[in-house]
Amino acid sequence: VEAADAMEQAASYAPSSAESLRLRRVLADVRMNRLGDYEKALADLVFIKTIDPGQAKQLESDIRHCLDRLGRVYDVQRRLLLENGTNPTVVAATQTTAVRFGNEVAISTAELEQRLVQEKIPLRGAPRDVLDRAVQGLLGEKLLLRAAKRAGIDRRPAFIEQVKRFEDNLLLLRYLEERVMKDVEVDEQALNLYLEKNRERFQNPLRVVYSILEFPDETSAREYAAGRPASAPRMLGDHLSGTRQELPPALQSIRWEADPPTGPLGPVGMNGRWVIYDIHEIVPGAAVAPELARQQARLELLERKKGDRLSQAISELARQEDVRVIDETIARLFQPATPTRELSPATGK
Numbered sequence: 001v002e003a004a005d006a007m008e009q010a011a012s013y014a015p016s017s018a019e020s021l022r023l024r025r026v027l028a029d030v031r032m033n034r035l036g037d038y039e040k041a042l043a044d045l046v047f048i049k050t051i052d053p054g055q056a057k058q059l060e061s062d063i064r065h066c067l068d069r070l071g072r073v074y075d076v077q078r079r080l081l082l083e084n085g086t087n088p089t090v091v092a093a094t095q096t097t098a099v100r101f102g103n104e105v106a107i108s109t110a111e112l113e114q115r116l117v118q119e120k121i122p123l124r125g126a127p128r129d130v131l132d133r134a135v136q137g138l139l140g141e142k143l144l145l146r147a148a149k150r151a152g153i154d155r156r157p158a159f160i161e162q163v164k165r166f167e168d169n170l171l172l173l174r175y176l177e178e179r180v181m182k183d184v185e186v187d188e189q190a191l192n193l194y195l196e197k198n199r200e201r202f203q204n205p206l207r208v209v210y211s212i213l214e215f216p217d218e219t220s221a222r223e224y225a226a227g228r229p230a231s232a233p234r235m236l237g238d239h240l241s242g243t244r245q246e247l248p249p250a251l252q253s254i255r256w257e258a259d260p261p262t263g264p265l266g267p268v269g270m271n272g273r274w275v276i277y278d279i280h281e282i283v284p285g286a287a288v289a290p291e292l293a294r295q296q297a298r299l300e301l302l303e304r305k306k307g308d309r310l311s312q313a314i315s316e317l318a319r320q321e322d323v324r325v326i327d328e329t330i331a332r333l334f335q336p337a338t339p340t341r342e343l344s345p346a347t348g349k
Contacts, residue, residue, distance in 0.1 A: 004030050016051050024048055032066060042066035061152055068150045099139055106142055107135075180313045186301045195297050202293035205243045206256055206285040211278040212236040212248075213264075221267030221274040239280060248277070256282055 007027040011020040028044035031037040045063050049056045099107035115138050116123055121130055153159055195202065213233035215221040223230050244252055250268045254261060266276035 001035065004035065015047075021048050021052055021055075028062065032062060038066040038069045042070070061155075064150060065152065068147075099135065099142075101142075101146070107138055112138065176310075180309060181306055184302065184305050184309055186298050186305065191294065191298055191301060194301055195293065198297070202296065204285055207241050207243055207283040208247060208251065208256060208279065209239055209241050209281040209283070210247075210251070211238050211240065211280065213276045213278060215267065215274045215276070218267055218269075218274050221276055225264045225266060225276055233276070236275065241283075251277060257284075 004027060007023055007030070011023045011027065014020050015024075024044050025048060028041045028048070031044065032041035042063065045059050045066065049059050049063070096109045097107075098109050098112045112135065113123055115134050116126065116131075119134060121134060148154065212235075213224070214236050215224065215233050216231075220230055220233075224233060244256065250270075251265070260282045262279050264276045264278050267274045268277070
């Protein structure tokens with residue numbers, strides 16, 4: 001605040017001089033961005049614009065920002081209209097205008113019809129309260145969007161970069177859909193062969209739920225297995241679940257389907273320790289429904305074919321554009337201690 005007072009006093013000695021105008025520009029920035037005094041900042045900006053009209057264009061964004069923060073939204077909109085070459089005194093509303101802001105068309109009947117279709121509301125004969133909610137929803141979006149534009153968010157470098165990335169991603173997806181993946185399909189013969197080759201994958205195998213308890217010696221383990229625990233064991237794994245192949249070696253040879261054991265099994269010596277496997281539950285295996293298995297297999301094959309097609313497309317594009325990966329440069333910058341290789345053409349993988 002003291003600095004602003006000092007700058008204002010210094011600028012008042014020769015208010016129309018180039019040096020004073022530069023100082024007042026700094027003063028306006030301090031008041032706007034550091035002190036939040038938008039009224040005085042606006043006065044400084046308007047003064048500079050009046051004395052030196054050549055600065056009008058570069059000051060316009062800050063002037064609109066001050067007006068917006070002071071609640072003078074309509075003034076901001078008028079300035080935006082003037083900047084776009086539109087006369088703000090001319091009412092642009094027509095018979096197809098559903099909502100207008102000041103003299104501008106804000107929402108047309110065509111936009112309102114589109115919103116009604118999206119929300120599955122009948123275009124004719126809709127209840128008034130339902131119609132009003134649709135109008136208010138569209139109106140809220142418009143007001144927020146206009147406020148964001150007045151704040152200059154759409155001109156910020158970070159926002160522009162984000163929009164550019166979104167556009168690039170959308171462009172890439174459209175190209176993949178229309179040019180690369182449009183005819184990728186899985187025929188029935190390939191699907192049947194895949195199901196036959198991976199038959200075991202399309203069924204739910206038996207699973208065993210168990211815990212692993214560790215004991216300091218074999219005697220303690222045997223006492224626990226006999227139901228006479230002398231001390232509390234150490235829990236190595238609580239309610240683990242696994243298929244036959246995933247079970248510890250000591251449990252894999254058990255006939256779980258025909259003669260399933262229950263309760264504690266052991267003790268078993270393991271790396272100098274003594275453990276007991278406490279069996280909690282045996283979940284029987286079940287085959288996946290044939291139609292579900294076919295759907296799952298079709299998706300897997302489709303993803304595999306899409307991956308192959310994408311690799312082929314990238315390789316072909318790299319060949320057409322004579323792409324070369326400069327390994328020497330990459331190694332020098334990112335792997336200075338790694339020996340460089342000769343230049344090689346891109347493979348697309």
